[in-house]
Amino acid sequence: MDYLRVIWTVARKDLLIEMRTRERIAAMGAFVVLVGVLFNYSIDTAIVRPQEIAPGIIWMTIILGGLLGIGRTFHLEEEDGAFSGVLQTPIPLDALYLGKTAANLVILSLVTVLIFLVFGVFFGLSFGSHPFVLLAVVFHALLGFVGLTTLFSAMSARTTMGESLLPVLVFPLLVPMVIFGVSATSRLFAGRPLSEVAGSVRMLGAFAILSVGAGAMLFRHVVEE
Amino acid sequence: MPENRLQRTGIALAALGTLGAVLLLWMVFFWVPTERTLGIAQRIFYVHVPSAWIAFFAFGIVALCSGVYLWLRDERLDMAALAAAEGGMVFCTIMLLTGPLWARVSWGTWWTWEPRLVLTLLLWFVYFSYFLVRNATENPDQGKRFAAVVGIVGVLDIPLIHVSVTWMRSLHPQPVVLRPDGLSLDPDMFITLMVGLATATMLFLGLFLMRYTVECLKREVDQRRTGSRAAQGA
Numbered sequence: 124m125d126y127l128r129v130i131w132t133v134a135r136k137d138l139l140i141e142m143r144t145r146e147r148i149a150a151m152g153a154f155v156v157l158v159g160v161l162f163n164y165s166i167d168t169a170i171v172r173p174q175e176i177a178p179g180i181i182w183m184t185i186i187l188g189g190l191l192g193i194g195r196t197f198h199l200e201e202e203d204g205a206f207s208g209v210l211q212t213p214i215p216l217d218a219l220y221l222g223k224t225a226a227n228l229v230i231l232s233l234v235t236v237l238i239f240l241v242f243g244v245f246f247g248l249s250f251g252s253h254p255f256v257l258l259a260v261v262f263h264a265l266l267g268f269v270g271l272t273t274l275f276s277a278m279s280a281r282t283t284m285g286e287s288l289l290p291v292l293v294f295p296l297l298v299p300m301v302i303f304g305v306s307a308t309s310r311l312f313a314g315r316p317l318s319e320v321a322g323s324v325r326m327l328g329a330f331a332i333l334s335v336g337a338g339a340m341l342f343r344h345v346v347e348e
Numbered sequence: 349m350p351e352n353r354l355q356r357t358g359i360a361l362a363a364l365g366t367l368g369a370v371l372l373l374w375m376v377f378f379w380v381p382t383e384r385t386l387g388i389a390q391r392i393f394y395v396h397v398p399s400a401w402i403a404f405f406a407f408g409i410v411a412l413c414s415g416v417y418l419w420l421r422d423e424r425l426d427m428a429a430l431a432a433a434e435g436g437m438v439f440c441t442i443m444l445l446t447g448p449l450w451a452r453v454s455w456g457t458w459w460t461w462e463p464r465l466v467l468t469l470l471l472w473f474v475y476f477s478y479f480l481v482r483n484a485t486e487n488p489d490q491g492k493r494f495a496a497v498v499g500i501v502g503v504l505d506i507p508l509i510h511v512s513v514t515w516m517r518s519l520h521p522q523p524v525v526l527r528p529d530g531l532s533l534d535p536d537m538f539i540t541l542m543v544g545l546a547t548a549t550m551l552f553l554g555l556f557l558m559r560y561t562v563e564c565l566k567r568e569v570d571q572r573r574t575g576s577r578a579a580q581g582a
Contacts, residue, residue: 274501278494282484292477292498295470296505299512330508337504341497344418 129214133222138229140199147192151234155188159238159245173246178308182301184238185231186268190293192234193227193272194279194286201280210346220273220342224335227269235261251311256320260311263327264304270334271296277345299330355561362554368547372540380540389453392446394540398548399443400468404506406436406552407471410478411503414496423567426492429499430482431559435552437475443468463514470509474502 141147162180166173173180200206209219242248250257272293279288307323376391383390413429416422447465448458459465478498485491533541 271501274497278481278497281490282481282494283486284480284484288480288484291473291480295473295477296501296509298466298470299505299508302512302515326508326512333504333508337501341418341500344493344497347493 126215126218129218130222130225133214133219134225134229137196137223137226141226141230147195148230148233151188151192151230152237154191155184155234155238156241158184158187159241163245174248174312177242177246177248178305178312181238181242181308182264182304184242185235185265186297186301188234188238189231189265189268189272190290192230193269194276194289196223196227196273196276197280198286206346207348210348216343216346217339219346220277220339221335224269224273224338227273228265231265231269232262235265249312251314253311253317253320256317256324257308257311259324260304260307260320260327263324263331264300267300267327267331267334268297270331270338274338274342274345277342281345299326303327303330351561351564354557354564358554358557358561360554361550361557365547365549365551365554368543368550372543372547375540375543380536381534383537386454389450392450394544396443396446396450397541398544399439399446400464401545402548402552403436403440403443403468403471406432406439406556407475407499407503407506410436410499414499418493418496418500426496427560427563427567428556429496430563431556433475433478433495433499434559435555437472437479438555439548439552440468440472440475444472463510467506467510467514471502471506474498474506478502 162184163173166176197206200209210216239250243250272289275289275292276286279286279292282288303323303326307320307327310319310323372394376394380391380394382388383393409432410429413425413432417425417429444465447468451460451462451465452458478495481498482491482495485494
């Protein structure tokens with residue numbers, strides 16, 4: 124129970140800071156709305172129906188917006204040298220990682236809700252008749268995404284290249300999330316049978332388990348001094 | 349010094365690999381029959397496929413050495429991972445160059461979103477990330493740890509990426525060697541492919557051993573330089 128308490132304490136601390144400063148969520152929120160505007164002008168609606176490519180646009184916006192915010196996970200603590208203080212505490216480092224991942228998952232989930240709402244309004248989307256399945260798809264994909272990006276965010280914060288390194292590290296590994304996320308979402312939007320979505324949900328689940336598991340095991344090697 | 353033995357072995361393997369490459373070229377241009385449906389362009393198969401196998405084999409070595417390095421912190425494992433990564437990147441690049449050449453002739457396009465090509469391109473970028481993080485830190489030991497983490501996460505994710513991209517429809521020729529119902533390759537073609545694989549393996553191992561030796565010597569020089577600076581300071 125102490126382990127879970129540590130995870131909760133770390134997550135709560137990050138979420139409290141975010142609630143008070145609204146630094147990341149404001150930037151991510153503004154970013155996703157503006158990206159929606161730009162995507163509208165990047166599509167020739169005489170040739171392509173936005174509804175047909177909406178799932179792809181949505182997932183790319185989630186990835187780009189997510190990188191923007193999650194890339195700064197360790198920024199505040201690194202700036203003031205506070206992270207060294209965190210490392211001196213006797214908490215398990217994998218619990219620290221899971222706490223940070225949980226906080227990032229909450230933040231990115233809020234931004235994802237905004238993305239679906241905004242794109243639904245901008246492009247007149249229908250989200251299908253299986254909202255809980257859509258929720259499962261999004262949850263698994265986001266969990267895998269934050270698992271990987273939290274780990275690599277800790278790494279990039281400690282390099283001379285900083286946040287500019289994060290997309291190079293993470294993008295090759297996000298291909299399963301994009302493929303299965305877009306596939307499942309487009310089938311749900313199109314009202315296809317759930318049997319066509321089940322495989323994608325399983326693969327996204329495997330992606331999430333792999334990402335978070337690898338992150339928890341390897342985080343200590345990234346942050347040790 | 350053990351490095352001398354490794355270096356000599358590396359040079360010998362590289363020399364054998366070079367001879368093998370000459371033999372392979374002769375076999376490809378003059379001996380092996382032309383494939384009935386894919387035509388003369390198919391002969392690039394004997395360079396393309398062995399390069400692919402070595403690229404993935406090398407990455408496996410990178411991941412294994414990286415994992416054990418994080419556990420034991422033995423510098424030799426880090427050096428082995430680095431040497432394997434450099435060799436693997438060479439063969440990965442060869443595969444990425446020969447693939448589009450074959451695609452251009454066979455399918456009329458330089459690039460298709462064909463699963464194996466995409467997987468190789470992503471693998472190349474994982475290798476690229478490995479070198480990028482390694483050199484992007486002020487503390488070299490930190491760079492080694494970061495590179496090891498990239499190697500391990502890469503190898504865990506590569507099978508998932510493979511399933512993902514293969515799940516989509518593929519233009520790529522279907523497997524003819526590693527098939528559940530056995531080999532479907534002409535015997536002469538199989539022999540040529542095996543010569544290609546042996547050549548690529550010897551070249552990779554030769555490069556690996558030579559690079560490992562160079563890295564050993566480099567670190568020894570760095571250590572002596574640090575030691576003499578400390579002595580002068582004292």
